[in-house]
Amino acid sequence: MKQILILATFTTFTLQLFGQDNCFENSTGLYWPLEIGSELKHKYGSDSKVSAISGDSIEFNGKYYLVEVETYKSGKTKESYWREENGAIFNYNKEKGVESMELPASPELGTKWTSTDNTWTYEIVSLTSTYSTPFCEFANLLEVKTESSERKGTVYNLFYKQGVGLVGLNVNGTPYSYILPNKKLNEQNFMAFGCENAGSEKEIQSCTYSKIFEHIKANYKAPKKMKKGKILVNVIIGKDGYVDDVKIVQTIPNAQKQEEEAIRVIKSLPQFRPAQVDDGQPIRASVTVPFSF
Incomplete structure (x- = not known):
């Protein structure tokens, strides 16, 4: 494999x-x-x-x-x-x-x-x-x-x-x-469900990213022919916690199948708790995910 x-x-x-x-x-x-x-x-x-x-x-x-x-x-x-x-x-x-x-x-x-x-x-x-x-x-x-x-x-x-x-x-x-804005704000990044009690904000973030890794490793279907290199995928997490948009920001020449599969598997991510600001109002968030082959 x-x-x-x-x-x-x-x-x-x-x-x-x-x-x-x-x-x-x-x-x-x-x-x-x-x-x-x-x-x-x-x-x-x-x-x-x-x-x-x-x-x-x-x-x-x-x-x-x-x-x-x-x-x-x-x-x-x-x-x-x-x-x-x-x-x-x-x-x-x-x-x-x-x-x-x-x-x-x-x-x-x-x-x-x-x-x-x-x-x-x-x-x-x-x-x-x-x-x-x-x-x-x-x-x-x-x-x-x-x-x-x-x-x-x-x-x-x-x-x-x-x-x-x-x-x-x-x-x-x-x-x-x-x-x-010229006022103090309290921002919270998006979070994977199940990471609520991971500890500090940094530990919660690490837990969230680990769950993203696990999902990709479990669901990425590698094409028969693979090019070596790195693909960067920018992901927008919407205010509802679901993936809202996916865009390739760096790729490998002639690796269209790998790009397509990276986009597919990212779009299949489960719902997150959305990013929030101040009084708990949800906001969109973005994360760049690197795929190294």
């Missing part, structure tokens, strides 16, 4: 609608407003951060920039330097000693530009994009695709809302960062 190894490494992102009063729906103005005293919170990979513009300014080459301080939950901090000129947003790279445009004054579909040091390229790919977070369903967003010659093979898609700024970031098509 051909064997399939399911790697015990998951990447999770919670998604979808919650409390629209936290969604800046009445905001207007620039896609990247530089407002003294502003403070935005973001989930950022496995970390989170608070970005604040205190009102401090600094001069470089005769131009003055507002100082943005990013404070991460993990303890690190980072300073960035920004200025606005006739609606366009500019960033100063202190290490390289150069200024580059971050956003043009009047964004238009198809507009392209390059950083001053020629390492980053930018393109406006949409003015009407949508983006889902655990708390909001954003619409009519400015979407910018950017790539760096120093990070070949990585594509970043940034989503901006007028009057707010950056609300979401995808890396190679997968959600990586999203804006958080």
